Structures are given as structure tokens and as C-alpha cells.
Amino acid sequence: MKKRYYLKYLFLITALLFSFSQRSLAQSVVASGYNFTASSRTFSYLSSGTRVTAVEVDDGYTTIPIGFTFRFCGANYTDVTVCSNGWLRFGTGVGSAVPNWNYNATPNSGIEPAVYALYEDISGVGGTSTYVTTGTAPNRIFTWECRNYLWDYAASTPSVSFQVLLYEATGVVECIYKQESGSVSLGSSGGATIGIGKSSTDWQVLNNVSSNPTSSSSTYTANLSSVPATGQSYAWDPGAPCASPSGLATTLVNSTHVDFSWNAAAASVGYEYVIDQNSAAPTSSANVVTTTSTSASASALQPSSLYYIHLRNQCGTNNYSQWVTISFNTLPPCVIGAPGIQIPQIDSNSATVTWPTVSTSIEYEYIVKTDNTPPSSGSSGTTTTTNQVNLTSLQSGKTYYIFLRVKCSGNDSSAWIVDSVYVPIPCRAPNVEFNDLSSNRVVTFWSAPLTAYEYEIINSSTPISNPTSGIKTTSTSRLFSFLDEATEYYVYARSYCEDKTIKTVSKWSTTTYTTWKLGVDNISGQVNQLFISPNPVHDRVIVMVDAVDHDGKISIMDMTGKLLRLQTVDSKRIIIDVNDLAQGLYIVQYTDRNNTLKAKVYKQ
Template sequence: SPAPTYYTNYPATGGATATLVQGTSYPVTVTFDASSIGSIFIDYNQNGIYEASEWVQTGTTGAAHSATITVPITALTGLTGMRVRSRGAGNINGSGDACLAMGGGETENYLITIAALVPCAGQPDPVTITGPTAVCPGINFTLTASGASIGSGITYQWEMFDGINWVAAGSTTPTYTVTGGITTPTDYRFVTTCSNGGGQDVTGTYSIGVNSPTQCYCNPTYVTGGTGDIVTNVVLGTLSNNSTALSNPPLHYTDYTSQQPATIAIPDMEQGLSYPLTLNFGADGTQYHGVWIDFDQSGTFDASEFFTGTPNPAGGSGTATVNILVPITALPGNTRMRIRGGDDAAVTAVQACGASSSNYGEAEDYLVNITPTVACTGTPAVAAATGPANACDGVPFNLVATGATTGAGISYDWQYFDGTNWVSTGGTTASYSTTISAPTDFRFVTTCANGGGQDISNTVSIGINPPTQCYCIPVTTSTTYYINNFSTTGGFANINNANSGLSAGGYGNFTATQIVETMPTGVFNFAGNFGTGTFGVKVWADWNQDGDFSDADEQLFATTGYVSSFNGSVTVPVTALSGTTRLRVGANWLNGTGPAHACESFQYGEYEDYGILIGAAPSCLPPATLYANNTTMTTVDVSWDVVAAASGYEWAVDQTSAATPTGTVTQTTSNTPPTVTGLNAGSTYYLHVRADCGSGNFSPWMVLAFNTQIANDFCSGAIAVPVTGTINGNNAMATDDALPAVTCGSTATTTGTYHGMWYTATAASSGSMTVATCGAPFDTYIRVYTGTCGAFTGCAGFNDDGCGSASTITFAATANTTYYILVGTYGSGSSPNNGAFTLTVTGVPLSIKMDHISATNAGSRNRVDWKTVSEDNGDYFEVERSANGVDFGRIGTVAAKGAASAYSYWDNSPVSGNNYYRLKLMSPSGTYSYSDVVIAKVNNTNGFSVEVFPNPVSDLLHVSVSGAVSANATVALTDVTGKVISMMNVKDNAAVFNMNGMAAGLYLVRFTDGERTTSVKVNKQ
């Protein structure tokens, strides 16, 4: 295992040294803890420098390397330095890198002995040849001669038999790699000669045969593979193999032929017939595929033996059907079939071997059995033709004929009716994929050439779906990035799709239940946000209901950069068709301007579809705007815009958000009815109004939501808080008020208070009093006033950011005095800071006076330090901790020392993330108060996270992984298309990418360890 510093010097003892002889070759093996690039340097000239001529590359990938070291005949004898270096695969570790500072890997130094070559004498030692017994044509292979004598004067020669004589094969070392392989069986031998006397050893003949072509198929490869870029299920006749549980095994290629027919059936496929192959894929968003069958059993997959199906790509967790026509000339017997799937780019006919167009994907091999066809006779059997009742214009669909006769001499022809005659479509297989643009009739004709018998099937009539049933369905595949909330306002009825979560395949169709109702020239507003992260967004509407979103006026909204939420307004064109029109919202995590178009499929993001019900402008229009003014805790003044054609109105106030009210409906001829009374404080209500145009002709209902004031919105309703005590509040419904005339706080904060709430606290005795909102999840401030409501006389204290963005004040309180406490926040209008908080009021025990308190992280532990300026015997401290800054619990007790002192307390089991600490200062009498709240953060030690820094980055990008990761964990730097730029193993939960010289823009760091995959966006400056 690696030393802590990743650099180790081993002494020249035991198994840590070796003796090598001048002019001799030696095999060397190196093993690593993960896929690596390895190098060995030996200082043959003993000049203290590892030079390029003294380097051997052991391998560039994999966890086990094998190489050969040949000691130069000129190497100096004696102790010699040897250096072995490893680094994650995909990085640099070459001839000039013996001393290069690396961001990962390990270096080991050894001392070996170089011995002088001893002259040979007499007969050389007998030699044994090892190597393959049979090889594939044209493939390199290696022969090895073992036990050969070494020494000066020794020469080696490999020889091969050309059918008449033994001739030199070219290699003069004990290891011989036959470059280019052989195409016919060949005999070899190895000759060792000692020039000091002429002794010679000649081995026996070593014969190598040639494998049949079907034993010599090439291997497909993928750089990365990917856990979601896989083939999960294959069905072809009797063959059915679900490999979901295997995910994407190492090498990203599985040869299932060894399991056939024991556990996987070998399907029969008759010459001249067509068969459907069904492929299922993983969760990634593209899923391209390609299929080959070696019909001529040549050991190669020819371009003419290549098939693809539909759809291609199949999309995340999609299914594709491939129709395979077996040539009448296909050789009978077991034949290999290769499938590539899960690819991020289209697979071409020439990519059966090696790499495809994508770094991601998987390959699987199977056997099929080609059976001979039988010649047809007489009239073919009756075939039944089937197809869908309707199809979308230009969208492929399948026609299928079942029960058709097969055999030599049988031909098929799908025909369509052009209005006058039946015309051949060109489809000559039992399954035929086609498209239509108008309703069309089809039939299937089977003909036997041996006698001319013919069967004509039933007619299949295919209708055309309306365009509004033919919208494209884009696919996204991430399970992390999605739209979570979308709503509208201003319609006669509105969309309210809250907490929708992730939709399967990254596409949610809510058109049946989530509809905004409006009319031509009507206006409605929309707003939305996401589950996590920032996105680019576009919104479209199909105003002309032609089944697409490509017309000039159909893109309604687009962001210009990444946003965490979005909103906009839509005016319905006067030309918009009536009825239900589709509204589409698209969000792309990797494009600040949203999807490129309404049908774009990608990995990170989501689409959602909604309905817009466009009615003719009603003869009785509703009021354009509703109003709720002068709201108090129990009353509100409501009104609305006048409708010229109205003879009166109906209105109601209730707590129902639906358009039709459930409360008492009142009729009036005025648009300003009397003040509404009897409401509850701090509650949400809805004003419903519709116009009455006479003779039972009413407008649609319009609805306006409003909130009543909370009880302590003004100082007259201030709520008393005991000293020492707490109270929970929520200022979401508090109004924006003017501050009292008494200055209390900085100039910048004296002009007004946003969402202010009032409390009182009365001091029972003189001493210190502390008021705090520590832990509030928004930016608070506190003002404490003296005097009475409406007649304040002074300011006892003001604080803004005493504990984070929340507030805490300690001030000198006077016995039997009531203090007015105003808790406010910064920000108003469309983006106020508000929410739930806890107000704490405490009186400090007179004996203990705090100097300061702090909290510090020390790895997996936190330390709380504090110092007092005074204390008495019997006093003590209770150390309290909270994970949210609101709910505290005791974790320890520390006795006071009776005089001003410094203290420390170690928290050995903090939570991951922020830990909030405070002291409960206790006196012997039981009185107590609290110290300020301090925070220490523990980095995620038990959970899992991936962080990159700095971000933005100009040169070195550091990757830090928190939590346990498996040994095969890797990180890859890619561009936004997923193209891998650099990849390395994660070592000690860290990795470093050098981005110096890369183009500015957006990149991704993708982590995977077989259990988890996550991506982080990086901005390159």
C-alpha cells in the first residue's frame, strides 16, 4: 500500500532488490490499486539522472501491467538506482517525467545490481518454447524461449519452416512477437549458439495452427461505458436475456455465447424471413443502437450485415424494435449476433469493432441459429394484416402481417390504395415501417413463385390523428434536475402545479388537469421554480394548434442566463384558435437560455406541458382588476373595476381558492361595497367577483387572494414574552410600516420596517437582558424601545447581524420596566425576506458576566471556548447545541471556577454541516440566561458530496469528495456535450485537473464509483 507521502525508498535487501545481467532481457510485472499509467526508470549509466533512454512504459491503463526490461550491454556494473512511478490512467507519465510533480499516484525507489556478462562455453542449455497453439489470422502473438543460456558470445535466432527449409524469422531475443500474425499453420523453433567453441542448442518444433473465422471475432470497446448507457433486455424469438442487474460490467462488453443454450436460448431464424428484435435501454437520455449478424460466418461483421431499428435513439429507459431480414443466402447453423446500445451518438455500420462514436455504451454478443428455408408450393396461407387505427402525420408506424407462408419462392409486398389502384410500397417483409400524411388503406400480398399462387390479406385503414395529438415528446434523463412548481394567475381559472417532482423520462404531461382559462387578447401571468440548481428556461404555446411550437409567435419566454426561479406575462394573440391549446415549459440545467427548441432531448433538465383553454370573448366581461385595500386584522375594503355593460355584480369573500365561491354571494350595483368585517387575523381570504349583464348573462368569476393583518403587526397588538422565555413567530403576513419617530439604529435603517412584528418584555429586576432571533433562516434586525406604544421615549438597543444574518442584543434593563421589541427584516415588494423564527428573551444572572464565546472546527470534532469576567462559587454552564439554530439541547455541563476564567469544551460527535452552540449560564438559585450563539461547521464526513474549487477556475481545479467511495471511483472532466477531456481515479478522496490553456466556458466534472454518479458545473475563465 502507498506510504503516507506517496514516495518511498526501499533498501537493497530481501525481496526489494534484484541482480540483472548486462545484455539480458527480463519480464517485469507491476500491480496497482486502480487503473494506472506506469513507468520504470533504471540509471544504467549511473550519472544520477533518469534519462529518456533509461525508461520503459509498463502500460497506460488497467491495474496489472507486464513489460520487458532489456539491460544494455554497456550498462555500468554495480548498485544502480531504479524508480517505479504510477499515476491514474489518462494522465501523463512518460519518458521525461521521472521527477515530475504529480497530483496523484506514487513513486517507489529501489537499488538493483547490474552484473557483468560472463563469456559462454561449451553447449548452451536446452530451451523450452511457450506460446499459443492456435491463433486468429493476422493477429499479433508472442513466442517465449525459456531457460536459454546467457553470457557474452551467446546469440539467439528464431526460425520458421517455409515448407522446404528453416529460415530466420527475424527475432534474436528470447521473446518474439510475430507482428501481423499468420494466415496458415506455421512451425517455429529457437536456436541458441555459443561462439566460444560453436556449441548450439536447437529446440523441437513448435507448431501454431489457425483458428476458424468464427473463433476470431473482434472486440468492441468503450472508454467509459456509463451506468445508464446500457442494454437492459434483449428479446429475439426464444432468446430473452434481462441484464439490468449487471449494469455495465468492466470492459463494457459481455459475450453471452458461452451461456447458450444452457441458460439463454438460441433462437431459430429461417432464411428469407424477417424477425423483430426488441431492445430495452438504461436511463441515459440518448440510447442509440446498432445490430450485426455474421450471416456469411466470415468472422467479421460486414456493413451489409448491419441493422438499426426505431426509434433510434430510443431515449431514457426506452425500447427499440429492430426488424431483421435473414438473407436467403445466409449460411445455416449457429451464427454470432452483436448488439451495441446505450450510445450517446449514432452507431454506424462499420463500428462493430473497437470504439464507436461514443465513449458511453455497452456491447453484447449472442448466437442465433440460421435454418434452411423450404420451397413453397400452391396457394400461400391467409395472412392477417394489422396496424394502428390512426397515425400522426410523418411519424413512423408499423404494419404487421401474421400467419404468412414462409419458404423459398415466397415473396411479400405491402401495397397502398392511391384512390384508383393498389400500388406497391416497396415493403417486402412481414413487418413494415412507414409514414402517411393522409388517411390510407394498406394490404399485404403473399406470392409463391412455384406456380404463382397468391394470398391477399384484409385491408388495414389508417386514419390521421389531429395535430394536437401529435406533439413531440422530448426526453431528459437526469433524476436530479427538474421543474418543481409552476402556476399561473390572471386567468378565469389557473394552473397550480405545486411540488410536481420529477416526471418519468424528464417529461410531464399535465394537460388534462392543469389548465389556465383565458380568451383572445386576455393576459395571464406565470411563475415557476426548480427542485434544485439553476436553469435556462423557455416557454411556448401552440396558438394555431398545428401540433408544433415552431411558429414565429409561439415562443413566449426565454431566460438570458441561469435562474433559480422564473416568471412572465402572456398576452393571448387575437388570432389564437379557440379550444384547448398546449403550453410547454422547458428547463435546461446546462444552457442559460433554455432548450434549443421545444423538442430537444438532453440529459439535465425537464419539460412540462399544460393546457390553455381559449374561449371566445364572453358577451359579459368580468372586471379587469380586483382590489383588497385597508386590510386590518378583521376587516378589508374590497372593490373592482367597473364593467360598462354590467347592470350589477355578484361577489363573495371566503377561504376557497377555486373560481366559484363557497361563501355567501352578495348582489350589488356598486363596485365599492361596504367594508367586509368578521375576518380572522393572519389568514388568507379570496375575493370572488362576476359581472351581471342581465337576463341571466354573467361573466366568468374573477378571484383575488389577500391576507388579513397579524395580531401584532402594530405596537398596539404587541405580544408579551416572559423573561426568560421564547415565542415562535412568522412575519410572512406582516405589513411594511413606518418606524417610530425615535431613532433606533443606523441612518440606513430608520426610514421604514419591512414585515415588522411587535413584542414586549418586562424586567422583574435590574440587570442585563438579551433579546435574540438567532437561527432565523432570513435576514432579521431587532429594535428595542422604551416608553409606551405611540409615545416611545428612547432606544434601548439595535442589532442587525449579531448571529449570522439574524440578530441578538444585550442591554441594561431597569426593574419593572416594559420594553417594546420590534423584529423586522430587510427587503419588501416582490422579494421580501420573511418566514418562521423564534424570539428568545433572557435575563443574565448577576454573578456570571461573559467576556466572549467562540466555536472552532477541528476535523471531526468542534471546540467551544469562552471566557468570563466574573462568576461566583456554585455557578455552572450548560453547553447546548442545535442543528438548525432554533431547537437546542444540552450536550454537556461545565462547573464554574468561582472567578474570572477561560474554559473549553470538546464536542466529539457534532453533526455534518453547521453546529450552533450557546451556553446556558446557571446560578445556584436556578436563575439563568443564555450566551450569544456561535457556529462551527463540520464538513460532510458521513454523507456524500463532491466539491470543486476554485470555481471559476483559471488553471488547477481541485476536486474534493466527502464520504466513503469505492475503490474504482473516477472523476472525468467533460465539455457540455459529455465529451471526456480528461479522466482520473479518485485517490484519497481528491483529484486535480490542469485546465490551463483550455477555452473559457462551461465544463462538467462527473464523479462515478459504480454506486453513485453526480456532476458539478465548472466555469473556466
């Protein structure tokens, strides 16, 4: 008893191992990759099911449900179209089949993907057709039966019955036959084809109807002329399903690029992926990319667009898993849009630079140079998170090139864009001096500052805190007459400049003078007047005295009376260097044996 038990146990283990080894083959997605087996079984007519009267005729077809999802050559189907001419097509309709759907002489009939159970111009007249789905998920079996069919349509008595079985768990396609009482009458039909086909170029067909035929994917047989033996079974097995990859996810997405990865799948020899804008799984090899890695990337995508990543595992030649699909959206364009770089403000040593904001920006990067050579993509510059930067310490009279790019989410960055800015030479106010001063007139004059083309001047007997407008002139001198004697006047002047189309206006300069007093003293020309120009002063001050004595002296003191400068006067016009004096208010004093004259001057 122990020996018998051991042998029985050993047989069971061997059978299971054999079954496992057979199913461990990767599932084929091509008909030529299916594994063919021939065996002998008991043929039993269906005892129940749904009649298919549409094929109980000559040249009829109809679509019927499988009852579950069946996978054939890598695609899933829930319906089949069956025909009285001995074929079962996966899906609805007859495809691109030729008229009568019985043209099996070549594999170009157009009914594929299909099972050629007995593909010939047979007829269901006088016979019956039934289908049924049995079992429970995931082990259901679909059976389509044709009983007592004529071979061919001109025969008088039925010669064949056959069944097509589709196995949910394994994807196996099986055809079983029974010889009936009649005989085969080929007539002009030429014979039958038995096998499976995915397309006109991918198929397997039998070379005969023996118990051990060859199922060939290179030689197409269309002249079988006898019914297989009763109980003869022909089966095509796609092999065990190829495991789909798991964990497919994007790891980086930007406006034009995606990185993605997945977990390694069992029994993998590689992977195929497609990135497109179609939610349906790919049906052709177009745009398929192969890899042995578990990560990949794609570039040159369109911004703000919906894409799909389709991925499948390859377990062997022509053996693939089902497609796994995820979707993702690319980000908006990482680009600085119109109007690009703007320079709303510029002066002689600074400029304000602005640009449009980018919604996905992390930061902006800019480089300022005096040459227009573009930076490389790997160059680095100054970064900012705002869309404005104030450039300082610029040199007047130079052109600067501003290169700008934006860095966005997803490690994305734009190309460098560029604009230039010319820093104008400063627009200086006129340094007004005076000539021909008398009791009722004065001539103002000045040297033209660089880039100045026009001037504005005000002569006022009262100080003006905020000058607004005056007399415009393109000359560098101006006569003011009909003045009041012995009156202090304030002269305000500014320049209008243009440097390479950049127009600027200087600040107002301020200078004072006092007209002479008209009286008996001026008959001899000895009028005691002190005139300071300019006022305020930058680096040198001009002091004019209308009557100079031989012992006259000019002194400059601070507001406490401390003496800072002392100079002998030898002419009516004296120039004194005050460049080293600090900013502030000072007293200028002229003294001789007869006079003491004072005036205030502001050092800028």
C-alpha cells in the first residue's frame, strides 16, 4: 500500500510540474507564437445553450457574446462573430472579408483575428448551431458548436460537427471534431483551412487532419479535404500570461519633458513603452521604444498637453504582458513671454529691468555684460524670485547686454533671452556765470554740458523752492535787462540732453548775483559789490568784486567764523578751489582798507 501511495503521489507531482512547466511559457501576442498540441478527446454534443440560427444557413454570420473577457494575441475581446463557413472572428463584424466570407484560398481573406475551425464553403443548412459559457470566473469556458454541417454547401448529407472552445484562465483556443454519416463533397470549393490567425501575415494552419499534424506559420494550407477523426482535438496555447509591470509613475514632469519609472516585472527580458496622446493601448509597433531599464524619459513634448504612457513587459520573443497606462499633463511653457525684457527707467548709472511673470517659475536668472556673446546653458548668473531687478553702478556712455532666463518646476528652464541698454552720459545743469553786470542788466553765460541741446533759465528777484518752468533757449548765454538796482537775483538753470536717442533733463542749478547800487559813488566806478558764482558750488567758486583796492583780500570761513582760506585780490575776478571743503554753508568775505563785503555760498 505504501508503494502504491508513493507511486500515486509521484505521478501527481510529475503531472503538476509538467503542467506548470507548460504554463510558465510567456503568453504570446502573435498567432505564430502559440504552442500547438494535438490530442484525442471525447466529443460530446452540447446539451444546452443558445441557438445561433443566423449560421444555420449557407453563408450566414452573426455576433455573439463570449461571457467573459478573452485575450487573443495580446488583445482583449468580449464578443465573437461566428460564420456558417466554419470560422470564428474575435470582435464584431466580418472585418474586411471578401464576399461570402468563404475565401480561404489565401490568408488575405480579411476575417482575422480569427479561429479557422473548418474554414471552407461549408453550410449550416439542416444543421444546428449553439453556444454556451460554463464554469465560474476565472475558469470559464466558452463553447460554440456547429452540428451536422454540410461539406461543402452542395453536399446532400451532413459530414461534420465541430466545437470551438475558448478557455478564460489560459487563453487556449481548442477545436474538437466529430465525423457524421455523410461524406465530404468538395465541388469547386477547393478544400478547408484549420488554424488560427491574427492578420494576413501572422497565422498558424495545419498541413493535414491527422492525429499529429504540423501547425505551420510559413506554409498556408487551404486544401484539407477530410474530416478529422471523432474526438480529435487541436489546441493553440499562448503560454502563461506575461506579468505586467507595476508601480508605473512619473518622477519628473515639466513643460516638454517627462521622467518615469516602474517596478521590475517577473520573467522580464525587457520592456516596451509608447508615449502618445491616445488613451487606448497601442495596436501597432509605431513609436514603440524598447529598454531593459526600469526607468525612461521623453522630451520634445508639447506644453500644457495631456499625454499617456503605455508600458508592457516582454517575457520572450513575441511574448508580452498587457499594456499598463497612466496619464500626465505637461506644465505650461517655461518661457518669458512678450513683451520680454523691458527697461522702464534708466539714468546715468542705473537702470530698472522688468519682464512678464511666468506662472510655473521658481526663480529668474540674469547676467549683465558689456558684450553680446550669449551665455551657455550651463552658465550661472544672479537669481531673483521677482520679475524686476535694479541694476546699479553702471558706467555712463556704455552699452550693457542683459541676458535673462526663467527656471521652472520640474527642473525646467527657458533659453536665454537678451536685450541691451545704453547708459546715457549724465545730463548736467549749466554752470552759470555772469558778465557785464550793472545796476539794471546782466549777461548770463555757461559752457555747454555734454549731450545738452537746450536749456531752461529763470531769473528771479525772490528765491524759488521748486522751479517749474522758465525761458527755453538753445544759446549758451542770456541777457537780462531792466533789472532793479542793488537787488539780489536768483538764477535757476537746467539742461535738456539727448544721448543716442535717450532724452534726459538735469536738475536745476542755482546761482545768485546782486545788481549795482546806482548813486554818486558809481561816477568814479567805485561801487562796492561782491558777486559769487556758481552758488551752490561743486569744486571751484568764482568771486567778482566791482572795485578792487590794492590791499584787498578774500577769505572763506565756516559759519562759526573759522578761517579756512585767505587769498590776496589782484583782479576783479578771482577763482578759488573749494574741492576739499565738506558739504555745507560757508561765508565768503572781501576786505580792503575801505570795505568789508560778505556773501554766503553753499558747497555741494
